[in-house]
Amino acid sequence: MLSAARSLLFRLPAYEGPLDLLLQLIRKSKVDIYDIPIAEITRQYMATVELWQSMDLAVAGEYLVMAATLVEIKSRLLLPAPPPAEGDDTEEDPRAELVRRLVEYERYASVVDGLKGLESYRRDLYFRAAMEDPEAYLLPVPEAALDGRALLAALQRALEAAGVKDALVTAVVPRRRLSLRMKMAEVLRRLRSSAEGALFSDFFEVPCRRYEIVLLFLAVLELLRVGKVRAVQRNPLADIRLTAVQEAA
Amino acid sequence: MSQAAEVECLLFVAGEPLQLADLARAMQCDPMDVEEALRELQVELGARGSGLQVLAIAGGYQLATRTEYADTVARLAARSDSRLSRAALETLAVIAYRQPTTQPEIEAVRGVSVGGVLKTLQERRLIVDAGRKATMGRPILYVTTQEFLHYFGLKEIADLPPLDDADVSAIVGKVAASAQPAPRSGGADPQEPGTAPQDDAPIGEASS
Amino acid sequence: MSQAAEVECLLFVAGEPLQLADLARAMQCDPMDVEEALRELQVELGARGSGLQVLAIAGGYQLATRTEYADTVARLAARSDSRLSRAALETLAVIAYRQPTTQPEIEAVRGVSVGGVLKTLQERRLIVDAGRKATMGRPILYVTTQEFLHYFGLKEIADLPPLDDADVSAIVGKVAASAQPAPRSGGADPQEPGTAPQDDAPIGEASS
Numbered sequence: 001m002l003s004a005a006r007s008l009l010f011r012l013p014a015y016e017g018p019l020d021l022l023l024q025l026i027r028k029s030k031v032d033i034y035d036i037p038i039a040e041i042t043r044q045y046m047a048t049v050e051l052w053q054s055m056d057l058a059v060a061g062e063y064l065v066m067a068a069t070l071v072e073i074k075s076r077l078l079l080p081a082p083p084p085a086e087g088d089d090t091e092e093d094p095r096a097e098l099v100r101r102l103v104e105y106e107r108y109a110s111v112v113d114g115l116k117g118l119e120s121y122r123r124d125l126y127f128r129a130a131m132e133d134p135e136a137y138l139l140p141v142p143e144a145a146l147d148g149r150a151l152l153a154a155l156q157r158a159l160e161a162a163g164v165k166d167a168l169v170t171a172v173v174p175r176r177r178l179s180l181r182m183k184m185a186e187v188l189r190r191l192r193s194s195a196e197g198a199l200f201s202d203f204f205e206v207p208c209r210r211y212e213i214v215l216l217f218l219a220v221l222e223l224l225r226v227g228k229v230r231a232v233q234r235n236p237l238a239d240i241r242l243t244a245v246q247e248a249a
Numbered sequence: 250m251s252q253a254a255e256v257e258c259l260l261f262v263a264g265e266p267l268q269l270a271d272l273a274r275a276m277q278c279d280p281m282d283v284e285e286a287l288r289e290l291q292v293e294l295g296a297r298g299s300g301l302q303v304l305a306i307a308g309g310y311q312l313a314t315r316t317e318y319a320d321t322v323a324r325l326a327a328r329s330d331s332r333l334s335r336a337a338l339e340t341l342a343v344i345a346y347r348q349p350t351t352q353p354e355i356e357a358v359r360g361v362s363v364g365g366v367l368k369t370l371q372e373r374r375l376i377v378d379a380g381r382k383a384t385m386g387r388p389i390l391y392v393t394t395q396e397f398l399h400y401f402g403l404k405e406i407a408d409l410p411p412l413d414d415a416d417v418s419a420i421v422g423k424v425a426a427s428a429q430p431a432p433r434s435g436g437a438d439p440q441e442p443g444t445a446p447q448d449d450a451p452i453g454e455a456s457s
Numbered sequence: 458m459s460q461a462a463e464v465e466c467l468l469f470v471a472g473e474p475l476q477l478a479d480l481a482r483a484m485q486c487d488p489m490d491v492e493e494a495l496r497e498l499q500v501e502l503g504a505r506g507s508g509l510q511v512l513a514i515a516g517g518y519q520l521a522t523r524t525e526y527a528d529t530v531a532r533l534a535a536r537s538d539s540r541l542s543r544a545a546l547e548t549l550a551v552i553a554y555r556q557p558t559t560q561p562e563i564e565a566v567r568g569v570s571v572g573g574v575l576k577t578l579q580e581r582r583l584i585v586d587a588g589r590k591a592t593m594g595r596p597i598l599y600v601t602t603q604e605f606l607h608y609f610g611l612k613e614i615a616d617l618p619p620l621d622d623a624d625v626s627a628i629v630g631k632v633a634a635s636a637q638p639a640p641r642s643g644g645a646d647p648q649e650p651g652t653a654p655q656d657d658a659p660i661g662e663a664s665s
Contacts, residue, residue, distance in 0.1 A: 016336055017361035062361050104358055107412055108342045114410040115338050115401060122402035124319035125304070126326065127311060128264035129472035129544075134328030137374070137399040138265050138542075139307060152618040153372075154543070155550035159566060254508035255529045258522040261509060262530050264472070265542065275533035297501050300462030301469060314466040321463045322470050325483040 018066035019105040021048065026102075033102060036095055038077060042070040073098060183219035188228060188244060197243030200231075252276065252286035253293055257312075266309030266399070307399040340366045341375060344391050346412050349379050351388035367391065375400060460484065460494035461501060465520070473570065474517030548574045549583060552599050554620060557587050559596035575599065583608060 015021045025044045031037055049067055052059050076094040093099075127138045191197050203216050220242065223229035233240045255276050260267060269280045276283060287310060291303045304313050314322055333341070340363050343355045355363050370376045374396040381387040393406065403409065463484050468475060477488045484491060495518060499511045512521045522530055541549070548571050551563050563571050578584045582604045589595040601614065611617065 016339055017359055019360035109339055111342050111410055112338045118401040119332060124316040125313040126322045126470045127313050130470040131326040134326045137396040139395055139399055154546040155554055250525050251506055254506055255526055258508035258526040258530055259533050275529055293505050297505050298459055298462055300466035317458050318463055318466040321483055322466050325467055326470055
């Protein structure tokens with residue numbers, strides 16, 4: 001019972017509406033779509049809908065409308081056939097309208113797999129500058145179709161993309177904020193404040209941005225070059241101790 | 250200098266589908282010469298085992314990578330998996346084969362409401378609003394776009410896989426001769442997507 | 458499948474110079490193999506008289522048209538009906554709502570380099586250079602033009618649809634805050650495109 005309910009749960013999203021559910025029931029029962037055993041199919045349909053309801057799933061109104069339709073067709077089939085209307089030689093089967101809708105729906109549903117195939121194939125093709133925006137269709141925007149709304153939509157698209165690409169956004173800041181000179185002054189001031197200097201690793205505060213690491217490294221190299229700082233490393237890969245060179249008094 | 254190389258340069262720099270007329274103007278030659286040059290280019294690309302190919306897509310011509318190289322390219326240009334849902338594909342199918350068509354008509358075919366799906370498809374520029382139908386309520390008419398063709402790698406609407414028309418009309422005749430108006434050419438024929446909407450012809454009992 | 462074709466695909470989709478390391482990663486091979494593949498590709502392109510060539514440029518590699526075809530390409534670029542690409546439209550949108558704004562700010566929003574797009578937009582007279590911002594590097598300030606208004610059928614900039622969606626404003630604020638030297642009111646507010654840029658304040662204790 002539980003497994004039955006669970007399998008239904010998994011299958012639930014697979015139904016694209018009442019027509020889809022009906023078609024799948026008809027296929028499963030291996031009956032002729034033009035001669036639907038309406039009582040049996042209605043029973044199965046109602047059982048499915050009731051199961052959803054018993055599982056507290058919100059059943060869309062469309063499924064309930066279809067349930068009512070099925071019950072109505074069933075009851076009409078039970079009634080004795082009305083006398084044929086004058087001038088009408090064919091007797092309308094109460095199922096005809098439903099069958100017509102099912103067939104019509106199936107026509108379109110059946111090309112979906114074809115479209116899926118085309119979609120997959122197309123997604124394996126890449127166009128020029130696809131790296132910038134792989135989802136873009138790379139079509140020019142027709143001038144006539146453009147107005148302020150298009151522009152607003154474009155901005156929103158760009159901003160949403162930017163919201164996702166946080167790292168890229170924040171990476172722009174440092175370019176103009178820090179200079180080597182500033183960093184050198186900062187390092188030197190810190191080293192001068194203590195007789196034993198500081199460890200090279202002490203300068204890195206987590207989280208540390210890449211540009212800060214590079215800048216710090218360059219600053220230390222420059223200070224070493226101009227002879228304002230001394231570096232001592234006890235053995236390979238050990239931490240480097242930096243000390244400020246005492247200025248001649 | 251060869252015309253094949255010229256056309257290659259143009260397709261390369263454009264990065265979007267170019268029409269024969271655009272190419273002919275830039276190459277200062279006849280559209281037929283352009284077609285010849287396109288064929289030559291395609292042959293040359295194939296002969297030297299190039300990673301590129303010429304595609305006839307969305308009403309024009311465009312250079313694209315071959316599918317064999319999709320994995321390599323994907324490692325460089327990561328894309329999110331934003332394929333269309335089945336609901337979106339079904340809705341698109343109805344629009345593509347019946348265009349121009351309206352929300353009530355689509356809902357009649359699919360048996361579910363499609364407002365949200367239509368909005369998504371419009372945002373992705375796969376369908377577009379093409380005026381209003383001259384029936385009660387004046388519903389918006391939807392048609393597919395060039396982007397739709399591009400999304401599915403089609404040159405034109407006629408390239409869509411055929412909806413099995415003959416079969417269906419035979420079936421329709423059998424089960425519901427009285428329910429279906431005479432098979433019309435407008436909506437169901439994928440060859441003529443541009444056929445003017447026959448106003449207020451009851452399209453497939455949409456209102457039933 | 459060949460490595461020359463793989464490298465061709467990658468250079469084709471990139472649209473900007475790619476470094477050996479990028480190519481090697483996507484091709485899952487050694488940088489030396491990439492160099493070999495680049496040489497092969499160059500030879501193949503030459504042998505079949507292709508309009509394209511591999512350029513070693515700006516520390517990377519890029520596909521480009523050969524100079525002989527410059528005139529043909531120029532005639533395409535000059536076509537009167539040439540329309541805006543999606544990249545151009547998004548860039549233009551950022552400029553329209555944030556003007557005056559700079560290339561680094563636009564790139565902060567769009568997450569990609571926009572140098573080529575800015576050039577195109579300037580050539581089409583949709584944006585124009587309006588002086589330089591008084592920040593480090595003194596980047597060029599861009600604003601939209603009369604032609605821009607004409608193109609979009611606007612009477613004035615104030616006719617642009619207001620940016621009132623809370624989500625969008627939040628993102629604008631966030632992006633602006635990170636793109637600006639300090640969280641100031643001026644830059645972060647898209648409603649006040651005319652706010653004068655303030656001077657670069659020295660950073661904290663570094664100014665000894």
